[in-house]
Amino acid sequence: MPYTLRQMASPDPNEFNPLAGLAALVFPGAGHLVLGRTKRAVLVCVGVMGLFLFGLLIGGIDAIDHRNDKVWFYGQILVGVPTLAVDYVHQNHFKAADPNNPAVIRSGYPGEHRVVVDGRPVWQLLTPEQIDQGMGPPNVPGLGRINEIAMLSIVLAGMLNLIVFLDALMPTPEREPRKSGGAA
Amino acid sequence: MTTLAYVPFIDALPLHDVWYLLIVPMSIFLAIGYKGVRCRDLSRYPREVVVFVVQILGAMALLAIGFTVFINYIIPMLAPMPT
Numbered sequence A: 001m002p003y004t005l006r007q008m009a010s011p012d013p014n015e016f017n018p019l020a021g022l023a024a025l026v027f028p029g030a031g032h033l034v035l036g037r038t039k040r041a042v043l044v045c046v047g048v049m050g051l052f053l054f055g056l057l058i059g060g061i062d063a064i065d066h067r068n069d070k071v072w073f074y075g076q077i078l079v080g081v082p083t084l085a086v087d088y089v090h091q092n093h094f095k096a097a098d099p100n101n102p103a104v105i106r107s108g109y110p111g112e113h114r115v116v117v118d119g120r121p122v123w124q125l126l127t128p129e130q131i132d133q134g135m136g137p138p139n140v141p142g143l144g145r146i147n148e149i150a151m152l153s154i155v156l157a158g159m160l161n162l163i164v165f166l167d168a169l170m171p172t173p174e175r176e177p178r179k180s181g182g183a184a
Numbered sequence B: 001m002t003t004l005a006y007v008p009f010i011d012a013l014p015l016h017d018v019w020y021l022l023i024v025p026m027s028i029f030l031a032i033g034y035k036g037v038r039c040r041d042l043s044r045y046p047r048e049v050v051v052f053v054v055q056i057l058g059a060m061a062l063l064a065i066g067f068t069v070f071i072n073y074i075i076p077m078l079a080p081m082p083t
Helices: A005-009 A018-026 A030-034 A038-059 A070-079 A081-093 A128-132 A144-169 B016-038 B042-078
Strands: A112-117 A120-125
Touching: A018 A030, A018 A144, A030 A038, A030 A144, A038 A081, A038 A144, A038 B016, A038 B042, A070 A081, A070 A144, A144 B016, B016 B042
Parallel strands: none
Antiparallel strands: A112 A120
């Protein structure tokens, strides 16, 4: 008789479950989905991804940056794949080399735009006419307090997902009371 | 060519004047996720989320009042500035 994924992953939802823990680290709520706790998985996903997307909404893609905000990134990475994906896009599609120091990869300043020269993205100064036409860098980074709150929101999402990970890894029986009177 | 129109999730929002209000949605999402794990009986979930949000906002408001009193009144009493 073939086993379902749930049966393989969680023969008893109250025991140590490394597969659920791993799933929780990959995507928020996936660990509880593996445990068969669908409602909690949805609630957790809404909470963690809500904080994550709220941070991105107010701070823009610049809120996740493993080069410039390394310490913040250590907390943000706990969200899992979403953080890695956003950071990858940010580093590869929104940053470019400084024209005066090609070793420095940075975000664009106002009055610059991103061009690819010999397969390598570089910031190029715009003429006043181009600026008047509305050209500029591909994103407007958050500054000051807004940037801090945006990064904090995503770090909170990471910290929350750490709690979720621990709960998926070692689910406790009293949190989800068993239904009585069901079929044996 | 890239134009400077606002793009959600790419550009930052200019919310510098209302930054303190951002704690409200953050605390709501935090409560939704945290109580999704810690709430023992999910039939009590909505009530526990509301209580947790109120606790967070209340604690932050009390901290703000405490620091305001400490910085504006107590410190000038302890170390008055020479006039």
